[in-house]
Amino acid sequence: MAAVSMTVNGRSVTADIDPRTLLVQFLREDLRLTGTHVGCDTSQCGACVVHLDGKAVKACTILALQCEGAHVTTIEGLANGTELHPMQAAFREHHGLQCGFCTPGMIMTAVDLVNRKGSDVDEHTIRHELEGNLCRCTGYHNIVKAIAAGARAMAQAPLRQAAE
């Protein structure tokens, strides 16, 4: 066993874990933050995307011990109490999900892409940026629409972005 400390959604956590523990396992099984999903476990599908020190990463392909001292944000860390993050609200509004399995990863990827590309990203860029996120249900069309709308909404909610 080995000790690890990190900040998850603003809360510091410390635990004694098996060195083999993946970040996604640590989040789901130790912290019970089950919003982050495992779709493939082979770094292909993006269901496990979280933000590590502000950048989108696949939590199934990082050891929890490698995140010592890091700041992690999961899907659970986006909403402000009962008020959804603008990107979450946009996914609901634009039917950006069906079964919802890919959605946490899609939203974390979307927020990251808006942080990097700005809030007026075009459709082509959004589609390209989603190459590491697979959805088996929607055909992507409404996801792309939701992200474009969520991006614009994020520009109007700068305080929420700053908090992230």
Place this chain on the structure above:
Amino acid sequence: MYAFAFHRPTSLRQAASLVGKLEDAKFIAGGHTLLPTMKQRLAGPANLIDLNAIPELAGIERSARAVTIGALTRHAEVAESKDVREAIPALAELAQMIGDPAVRHRGTLGGSVANNDPAADYPAACLGLAATIVTNKRKIAADDFFKGLFETALEEGEIVTRVSFPIPQRAGYMKFRNPASRYALVGVFVAKRAGEVRVAVTGAGANGVFRWKEAEERLKARFAAKSLVGLSHSPEGLNSDIHADAQYRAHLIGVMARRAVEAASNRE
């Protein structure tokens, strides 16, 4: 995964001394090649030495003649670096074509070079630009570094610290991606340097990255896509697998090489 002990040195010296002391130890950088391999139990090191907390391995430096990139630099940092984009735009474009955004936030230059996957992108840039791979022990020319499938000149426990890319007059990279894995089915890096042209091919060779000398000679005479018209690579010695047979790869080498020259020529 098989069980292992985890170590996180904070200096290069500590890392080197750990790897000398510990039995069956392996370095981990981005982990985007190693962890999948460990999950499949194709690798099972007893000790894992994490390079992520070593400051000497980070950073990008630009001089008049070269861009030098720390081994721990993520693909996304190379793609976004102003220095790289100005000095060697083809290198920034190559980094931008690796995997997907999340992979690029995590995967490192050093890991890619040390791993020498036959379908990886960076080996083509190293060979095409006549880069120097710097380790904690020595400097190795790219021509002497890549030794075959997943094989390099690195000795047991040797750490890649940075890679120095000489700034070319012009360069271009074109990649035909495997749509599922996003690795190169064929990728061609072309660079025009003082006195030589280099054409490095990844994804195609049964022995990993290689230089296409016939194309280099033609381009040296005249650096234009037209110079390559009618020239094709032989399927001999190329990969054949479920993704593409050797003949198709041979064809793609010609196409990607011409497009890479065009990309290099159109740059102002």
